Amino acid sequence: xxxxxxxxxxxxxxxxxxxxxxxxxxxxxxxxxxxxxxxxxxxxxxxxxxxxxxxxxxxxxxxxxxxxxxxxxxxxxxxxxxxxxxxxxxxxxxxxxxxxxxxxxxxxxxxxxxxxxxxxxxxxxxxxxxxxxxxxxxxxxxxxxxxxxxxxxxxxxxxxxxxxxxxxxxxxxxxxxxxxxxxxxxxxxxxxxxxxxxxxxxxxxxxx
Amino acid sequence: xxxxxxxxxxxxxxxxxxxxxxxxxxxxxxxxxxxxxxxxxxxxxxxxxxxxxxxxxxxxxxxxxxxxxxxxxxxxxxxxxxxxxxxxxxxxxxxxxxxxxxxxxxxxxxxxxxxxxxxxxxxxxxxxxxxxxxxxxxxxxxxxxxxxxxxxxxxxxxxxxxxxxxxxxxxxxxxxxxxxxxxxxxxxxxxxxxxxxxxxxxxxxxxx
Numbered sequence: 001x002x003x004x005x006x007x008x009x010x011x012x013x014x015x016x017x018x019x020x021x022x023x024x025x026x027x028x029x030x031x032x033x034x035x036x037x038x039x040x041x042x043x044x045x046x047x048x049x050x051x052x053x054x055x056x057x058x059x060x061x062x063x064x065x066x067x068x069x070x071x072x073x074x075x076x077x078x079x080x081x082x083x084x085x086x087x088x089x090x091x092x093x094x095x096x097x098x099x100x101x102x103x104x105x106x107x108x109x110x111x112x113x114x115x116x117x118x119x120x121x122x123x124x125x126x127x128x129x130x131x132x133x134x135x136x137x138x139x140x141x142x143x144x145x146x147x148x149x150x151x152x153x154x155x156x157x158x159x160x161x162x163x164x165x166x167x168x169x170x171x172x173x174x175x176x177x178x179x180x181x182x183x184x185x186x187x188x189x190x191x192x193x194x195x196x197x198x199x200x201x202x203x204x205x206x207x208x
Numbered sequence: 209x210x211x212x213x214x215x216x217x218x219x220x221x222x223x224x225x226x227x228x229x230x231x232x233x234x235x236x237x238x239x240x241x242x243x244x245x246x247x248x249x250x251x252x253x254x255x256x257x258x259x260x261x262x263x264x265x266x267x268x269x270x271x272x273x274x275x276x277x278x279x280x281x282x283x284x285x286x287x288x289x290x291x292x293x294x295x296x297x298x299x300x301x302x303x304x305x306x307x308x309x310x311x312x313x314x315x316x317x318x319x320x321x322x323x324x325x326x327x328x329x330x331x332x333x334x335x336x337x338x339x340x341x342x343x344x345x346x347x348x349x350x351x352x353x354x355x356x357x358x359x360x361x362x363x364x365x366x367x368x369x370x371x372x373x374x375x376x377x378x379x380x381x382x383x384x385x386x387x388x389x390x391x392x393x394x395x396x397x398x399x400x401x402x403x404x405x406x407x408x409x410x411x412x413x414x415x416x
Contacts, residue, residue: 002380126402132415158416169400170408172210182400189397192377192390194334200378207340208366 001035001191006199009096010190011118012036013104013111013167014183016127017157019138021173025127026105028180033187036101039092042068045083058088076106076113089117096121101187108163115166123190125183126167130174209243209399214407217304218398219326220244221312221319221375222391224335225365227346229381233335234313236388241395244309247300250276253291266296284314284321297325304329309395316371323374331398333391334375338382 001007016022030038042058044065053059060068065084068074077086087104095102104114115122129135139153164170169186173179194200209215224230238246250266252273261267268276273292276282285294295312303310312322323330337343347361372378377394381387402408 002378003382005380128412128415135415161412161416164408164412165402167402169397170210170402170405171400172213172411174211182396185393185396186400188390188393189377192379192394194373194375194378197378200372203380204336204369204372207336207343208369 001188002197002200005197005203007099007191007197008121009098009100009102010123010187010196011039011092011096011102011104011114011121012187012190013106013114013122013124014127015106015108015111015124015160015163015167016173017129017135017160018153019135019157020127020129021176021179022105022127024176025173025180025183026103028176029183029187030103032180032184035099036103036187037095039087039102039104041085042074042088043083043085045085075117076110078110087114092118101191107160108166111163111166120195123169123186124167125169125171125186126164127179128161128164128170128172130172209396210405210408213405213411215307215399215405216329217306217308217310218331218395218404219247219300219304219310219312219322219329220395220398221314221322221330221332222335223314223316223319223332223368223371223375224381225337225343225368226361227343227365228335228337229384229387230313230335232384233381233388233391234311236384237391237395238311240388241392243307244311244395245303247295247310247312249293250282250296251291251293253293283325284318286318295322300326309399315368316374319371319374328403331377331394332375333377333379333394334372335387336369336372336378336380338380 014022014026030036040054040058042060042065044060044062047053047059051057065086069077073088074086075089075092077084092102111124129138135157136154139157140150171179171182222230222234238244248262248266250268250273252268252270255261255267259265273294277285281296282294283297283300285292300310319332337346343365344362347365348358379387379390
């Protein structure tokens with residue numbers, strides 16, 4: 001990052017099958033980097049104890065959600081177990097204009113929706129597990145479930161993995177520290193792209 | 209870098225006006241990263257004491273050089289003080305296929321020629337000095353020359369700087385260690401681009 005040069009923020013998407021370490025990597029990235037924040041979604045799901053409106057989610061009614069969809073106020077939205085979730089575009093745009101980066105922990109379908117609307121701002125990373133055996137081990141350790149449940153999870157993971165080629169970058173998560181460093185390198189590099197440095201032209205004029 | 213996944217090497221171009229620290233940054237990058245080497249040019253200039261054929265330059269005759277140009281064997285070539293210099297394409301291609309990266313310390317004209325022929329393999333970085341005053345100071349310290357000579361150098365630097373917008377990335381070299389880290393982040397990120405990881409498709413097939 002060129003500290004004193006104004007720049008437009010970017011949207012960093014991390015996708016991966018369950019069991020590839022994405023949640024841990026997202027958390028550690030947010031802890032390590034003060035200039036990127038997790039995107040806060042709007043949802044129709046009821047607030048749970050301890051959750052904070054505007055921090056965990058923007059809790060809105062089903063009617064309001066439907067109206068926002070109709071008005072094109074979401075960059076992407078989806079329905080999960082009867083509840084609706086979506087990314088309000090004005091919140092993301094405010095961050096980008098202010099030079100802040102936004103992290104998205106979403107699947108390939110959400111990524112495709114974001115790409116349609118925000119192609120130039122999007123940086124997408126797909127995280128892969130180190131091997132088939134390790135993926136199965138991680139899905140098994142997550143819960144003491146039946147063989148059927150594990151097989152269902154494997155099928156879901158396979159489906160997500162099949163979309164790897166739609167991403168800009170691919171990281172194999174063999175070592176968590178190494179994978180985090182890789183994500184940070186990508187983030188830092190993308191911040192140095194000429195096209196994102198909105199203040200560089202004025203800076204160059206001051207040089208010559 | 210995903211260590212065990214075969215990938216195609218990339219061509220990293222560093223350009224900057226004289227006095228922006230490019231030579232030092234190139235040297236330190238080569239020392240720090242074992243997988244990138246400086247491109248070795250062919251030249252018609254006579255070999256100097258201590259130089260090694262094939263390491264410093266490929267020393268060839270003017271006739272040979274002209275024949276290579278006619279046969280399209282150069283990715284880029286130029287004439288400086290009556291001597292000819294060029295980048296032989298087969299040497300670069302051999303490196304890229306073997307997954308090795310090649311560093312180019314060239315000006316905007318060389319960069320344009322490379323871009324025409326190798327767009328997908330090229331990653332270009334422009335390095336800027338931190339201020340007009342600092343640029344002038346560095347150009348003045350380089351030699352105890354006349355005011356006219358310094359002004360000529362400034363004009364040349366301004367001309368080079370005017371091409372900053374033709375590069376993928378722009379780094380302001382305020383601090384040498386920071387600028388080196390920025391170049392390394394860009395190099396590491398570009399190595400993780402899906403499109404360069406020629407072995408990733410086979411790896412994914414082994415996962416599912």
